[in-house]
Amino acid sequence: MRFLTTLIITLVLAVPAAAGDIEFDDYFTEGCLRVDLYHTGTAESETYAVDELIREPHWGGNPKRLFDTMNLGSHIMRVYDLETNREIFSRGYCSIFSEWATTDEAIEGIPRTFHETLLMPMPKRPVQIRIDRRDRKNIFRNVYDLVVNPADYHIMTETRFSRFRVRSIENNGSSANKVDIAILADGYDKDEIHKLRDDVKRFMKVFFDTEPYASRRRDFNVKLIESISAESGVDNPRKSVYRNNLLGLSFNSLELDRYMLSLSNKTIKDVAAKVPYDIIILLANEEKYGGGGIFNLYATCISDNEHDGYIFTHEFGHAFAGLADEYYSSEVAYNEMYPRGIEPWEPNITALLDPENIKWGDMIEEGTPVPTPDDSLHTDVVGCFEGAGYSAEGLYRPYHTCRMFEKGLVDFCPVCRKAIEDMIDFHTR
Ligand SMILES: [Zn+2]
Missing domain, CATH: 3.40.390.10 (Collagenase (Catalytic Domain))
Structure with a gap:
C-alpha cells in the first residue's frame, strides 16, 4: 500500500510542468511590455524589424490566463523565460499583413510594410519572444525571434496623448x-x-x-x-x-x-x-x-x-x-483566403474534411443530415450548410443564418454564440 502511494506521487511529479503552473507574480510585474515591429514582405516572404520597445502602465489581460487555450488566429506569440527556457505567456492573433498576403499585389511580389505591436504583461527577467505564423496548410512556422531584457534602458516609458479624456x-x-x-x-x-x-x-x-x-x-x-x-x-x-x-x-x-x-x-x-x-x-x-x-x-x-x-x-x-465571415456572395479582396482541403482555424466555418469530427459536432442533433440542406425544414437546426467564408462551395457554416452571415440584426447562430461565450470565459474566469 505504501509502495503504491509512493508510486502515484512519483508519477504525478514526473509529469512535465504544465502551462498552468506558471504564477504571474513569479515572472511578471505590473504594466505592459509593448514591442512595436515593422513587418515587411510579399506573399512568399516576410521579415520583422524592431521599431520601439515601450513599457506601458496597463496590461488589460487576466493574470490567470497567461496561456492561449483558444488556438485561434493566423499567428501566435510565445514568450519564454530566458534563464529557465520555460514558456510563460502566449497569445494568438491576426495581422493585416496576413490578409494582404492573399491580395494580387502581394502575389505579384510587390513588398509592403505594416506596423504591428506585441503586448504582454511586463516580464521581470529577460525573455525570448517568438512569433509563429500558420502556413497555407495551417501549420505554425517560426517567423521571428527577439530577446528583450526588461532592464534595458532603451525601453521607453513616456506617455503620449495624455490630453485626451x-x-x-x-x-x-x-x-x-x-x-x-x-x-x-x-x-x-x-x-x-x-x-x-x-x-x-x-x-x-x-x-x-x-x-x-x-x-x-x-x-x-x-x-x-x-x-x-x-x-x-x-x-x-x-x-x-x-x-x-x-x-x-x-x-x-x-x-x-x-x-x-x-x-x-x-x-x-x-x-x-x-x-x-x-x-x-x-x-x-x-x-x-x-x-x-x-x-x-x-x-x-x-x-x-x-x-x-x-x-x-x-x-x-x-x-x-476570431469568427469568420459566413457569407459567400459579396466581393472580397482576397485570393483563396481559405485554401482547398485545409480546415480553417475559425470556430464557425468548416471544410468538412472529416464529417465524423466536425468542430461543432456536439451541437448537431442526431439525425440531422450533414451536409445540411438549406431548406424550410432546417431553418433552426445546427448542421453544416454549404456556402461560407467567401466561397459558395467547399466551406460550410453552422446555421441557416447568423450575424456573421446576413446583413442585419439577426441573432448570432448557436455556434458563434458559443464561440463568443468561450472567449468571454477566457477573459473572465
Ligand atoms: Zn454564426
Whole structure:
C-alpha cells in the first residue's frame, strides 16, 4: 500500500510542468511590455524589424490566463523565460499583413510594410519572444525571434496623448477578470464630442441588446477615449478624399471599398495605452457603409449608417472571438483566403474534411443530415450548410443564418454564440 502511494506521487511529479503552473507574480510585474515591429514582405516572404520597445502602465489581460487555450488566429506569440527556457505567456492573433498576403499585389511580389505591436504583461527577467505564423496548410512556422531584457534602458516609458479624456461607459470591476473594451474615436473634431458620446451610447445599447453580450453584460468594462481629430471624417480614396483624422481610418482597405482599416497602428496603440484593454474598437465619424475586424487587433465601424449596429457587432465578432465571415456572395479582396482541403482555424466555418469530427459536432442533433440542406425544414437546426467564408462551395457554416452571415440584426447562430461565450470565459474566469 505504501509502495503504491509512493508510486502515484512519483508519477504525478514526473509529469512535465504544465502551462498552468506558471504564477504571474513569479515572472511578471505590473504594466505592459509593448514591442512595436515593422513587418515587411510579399506573399512568399516576410521579415520583422524592431521599431520601439515601450513599457506601458496597463496590461488589460487576466493574470490567470497567461496561456492561449483558444488556438485561434493566423499567428501566435510565445514568450519564454530566458534563464529557465520555460514558456510563460502566449497569445494568438491576426495581422493585416496576413490578409494582404492573399491580395494580387502581394502575389505579384510587390513588398509592403505594416506596423504591428506585441503586448504582454511586463516580464521581470529577460525573455525570448517568438512569433509563429500558420502556413497555407495551417501549420505554425517560426517567423521571428527577439530577446528583450526588461532592464534595458532603451525601453521607453513616456506617455503620449495624455490630453485626451477617458469616459467610463460601463464599469463592472477590475480589468483583471473583465473583457475590457477600449473605444477610440476617429474623424470626430473638437466640436463633435457630444456627437461622439451619443454615438457610443447608441452602439453600446445595440451591443448589450445582442446575445450573448446581453446575458454577459457584467463581464464587460467599456471605456471611451475621446481622441479628437483635426478634421471631421475619415479617408475615402476612391473619391480622392483624404482627411487629417488622428487614427488613420480609411475606406478601400486592400482595394475593397467597404473595407475600413487603419494602418496607423502606432498612433492607435499610443492612444489606447491610456486604459487597460483587451480589445479595441475604432469608431469612424462617417455615414458611408464600412467596417472591418481583425482578431486580437481591432474592430472598426462607421457611426451614421442604417446598418451601423449590424457592422459594430459583426466586426466585433471577428476582432474578439476570431469568427469568420459566413457569407459567400459579396466581393472580397482576397485570393483563396481559405485554401482547398485545409480546415480553417475559425470556430464557425468548416471544410468538412472529416464529417465524423466536425468542430461543432456536439451541437448537431442526431439525425440531422450533414451536409445540411438549406431548406424550410432546417431553418433552426445546427448542421453544416454549404456556402461560407467567401466561397459558395467547399466551406460550410453552422446555421441557416447568423450575424456573421446576413446583413442585419439577426441573432448570432448557436455556434458563434458559443464561440463568443468561450472567449468571454477566457477573459473572465
Ligand atoms: Zn454564426
